[in-house]
Amino acid sequence: MTSSTAPKPAKELLEYAESAWSGTRPVTATGSAVYKETGPHRVAEGVWMWPAFGNVHIFDTSEGLLLFDTGEARAADSLYAAIRAMTDKPVHTAVYSHGHIDHVCGVDPFDAEAGTTGVPRPRVVAQRNVAHRFRRYERTAGYNTRVNRRQFGSPEHTFPDRFRMPDLEYSDALRLRLGELEMELHHRRGETDDATIGWVPQQKILLTGDFFIWAAPNPGNPQKVQRYAWEWAEALEWMAGLGAEVLLPGHGAPIFGAERIRSALLDTAQYLSHLVEHTVDGMNAGADLETIAGSFAVPEHLRDKRYLQPSYDEPEFIVRNVWRLYGGWWDGDPARLKPAPRAELAAELAELVGDAQALAEHALVLLELGEHRLAAQFAQLAGDASDEVTRDVDEARLKVFTELVRVSTSTMSKGVYRWAAAESLARLDGVDVFAAVATLKARE
Known part of the structure; x- marks a missing residue:
C-alpha cells in the first residue's frame, strides 16, 4: 500500500457498523451502497471492505490481492478506481460467493489491466454450480431482464448475457493459500445452489455472502428459481459455531463482536426453521397451501429484530417456496390443477x-x-x-x-x-x- 493513499481508518467503519446495530442508522440489504464512495474501509490488518449494492471485500497479501465478490457491472469501474487509488498490486484471485449478477460482474477491468501490463489475469474461484448458473443465465437473459425490471422498478436494466467464468471450481470445500492468507471456502445451499462461505480462521473473519443481508432472508422470491430455506438455516447454525469476531456480509453493514454475530446468525436460522417447520407440519397434516400460507406467524421475539424485517422478501413467500420444494407446484385446490x-x-x-x-x-x-x-x-x-x-x-x-x-x-x-x-x-x-x-x- 502507498502511504499517501492509505485506506480510511477503521474507526469510520466501526461507527457505521455500530449505528447499524444500535438502530441510529437505517439499515437494509442495499443500504451500504451510498457508503461506497468513501471506501474502501479497513476492517482488520490487510483487510478492507468496499460497501456497495453488493459488498466487495479486499485482502492484501504478498502475492497480490484477493477479492471476495466483485460487485455489479455498473459499479465495476468505481471498484477498479477505488482499489487502484489504494494500491497498484495486481488482483491475484477473485472468489464468487455465488453467481448472482450483483456479485460477479467486477472482474473485467482487472482482466483488461492484465492484458495491457502482461501480468496474469485474476484467477476466479467459485463453487462448481456457478458455471451452470451462468449457462442458464445466458439462455434466459430476456426473461431475467423482465424480472429484474419488474422487481426493482428499473426499466433501464438489461440482464447480461456474458459472464466471467471461473478458472478454479470446487464441490464442497477448498482451502486457499495466498501469501500469508489462508481462507477456507465452504459450499452450502441457501439463496442459491452455488453459494460459498468464506472463513479466515487466523483473524476469525466470516464472509457470509448472501446468507446474511440485514433483512429477513429471501428464500421465497416468487420470480426466481428454487431456493433452500432449511439448508440455509443449517448453514447459519454451522456459521454460528465458528466463533467469528468479524462478519462481512454480501449486503449491508459488517458486524463486529462474537456475541452479536452468534445472535444474528442463530436468530436468522430460527426464523427460517420456524417457517419451514410450519409449512412441513401443515403438509403432513393434509392442509393445502392457501391454509398454510394464511396461518403462519413469525415468533414474537424475532419480529422486531433489525436484521429480520421483511424489507426484501416476505415470510408468506418463503412458505410458498418451501411448499414448492417439497410438494410441487400444485397448491391443493382441484380447480387450479387445470384452470x-x-x-x-x-x-x-x-x-x-x-x-x-x-x-x-x-x-x-x-x-x-x-x-x-x-x-x-x-x-x-x-x-x-x-x-x-x-x-x-x-x-x-x-x-x-x-x-x-x-x-x-x-x-x-x-x-x-x-x-x-x-x-x-x-x-x-x-x-x-x-x-x-x-x-x-x-x-x-
Whole structure:
C-alpha cells in the first residue's frame, strides 16, 4: 500500500457498523451502497471492505490481492478506481460467493489491466454450480431482464448475457493459500445452489455472502428459481459455531463482536426453521397451501429484530417456496390443477355481474374497506375481462395497485404491484410502461 493513499481508518467503519446495530442508522440489504464512495474501509490488518449494492471485500497479501465478490457491472469501474487509488498490486484471485449478477460482474477491468501490463489475469474461484448458473443465465437473459425490471422498478436494466467464468471450481470445500492468507471456502445451499462461505480462521473473519443481508432472508422470491430455506438455516447454525469476531456480509453493514454475530446468525436460522417447520407440519397434516400460507406467524421475539424485517422478501413467500420444494407446484385446490385461462374466467364473471366496469367498481369498494388482496383480484379480473380495457377499468386498476405498492413492505411485492399499476398508467397516458414506472417511482 502507498502511504499517501492509505485506506480510511477503521474507526469510520466501526461507527457505521455500530449505528447499524444500535438502530441510529437505517439499515437494509442495499443500504451500504451510498457508503461506497468513501471506501474502501479497513476492517482488520490487510483487510478492507468496499460497501456497495453488493459488498466487495479486499485482502492484501504478498502475492497480490484477493477479492471476495466483485460487485455489479455498473459499479465495476468505481471498484477498479477505488482499489487502484489504494494500491497498484495486481488482483491475484477473485472468489464468487455465488453467481448472482450483483456479485460477479467486477472482474473485467482487472482482466483488461492484465492484458495491457502482461501480468496474469485474476484467477476466479467459485463453487462448481456457478458455471451452470451462468449457462442458464445466458439462455434466459430476456426473461431475467423482465424480472429484474419488474422487481426493482428499473426499466433501464438489461440482464447480461456474458459472464466471467471461473478458472478454479470446487464441490464442497477448498482451502486457499495466498501469501500469508489462508481462507477456507465452504459450499452450502441457501439463496442459491452455488453459494460459498468464506472463513479466515487466523483473524476469525466470516464472509457470509448472501446468507446474511440485514433483512429477513429471501428464500421465497416468487420470480426466481428454487431456493433452500432449511439448508440455509443449517448453514447459519454451522456459521454460528465458528466463533467469528468479524462478519462481512454480501449486503449491508459488517458486524463486529462474537456475541452479536452468534445472535444474528442463530436468530436468522430460527426464523427460517420456524417457517419451514410450519409449512412441513401443515403438509403432513393434509392442509393445502392457501391454509398454510394464511396461518403462519413469525415468533414474537424475532419480529422486531433489525436484521429480520421483511424489507426484501416476505415470510408468506418463503412458505410458498418451501411448499414448492417439497410438494410441487400444485397448491391443493382441484380447480387450479387445470384452470381455465384467466381471460375466460374474467369474462364469465363480468357477464355474471354485468360488465368489467362492475368488477372494477367493486375493486374500489374493497380497497376502501382495506381488503387489499380481494381488491387486487377484482381489479385484475376487470382488466382481464375484455381485450379492450376501458379507461374506467384502468383508472381503478391503477388506484388499487398504487395503493398496494404503498402498503407493501418488501421490494418483491412493491415491484410486482408497481409494474401492474404502470401497465394501466401507460395505457391511460399513452406512454410506454418504462416511462410509467419512472412516473410512479417519482410519486412514491
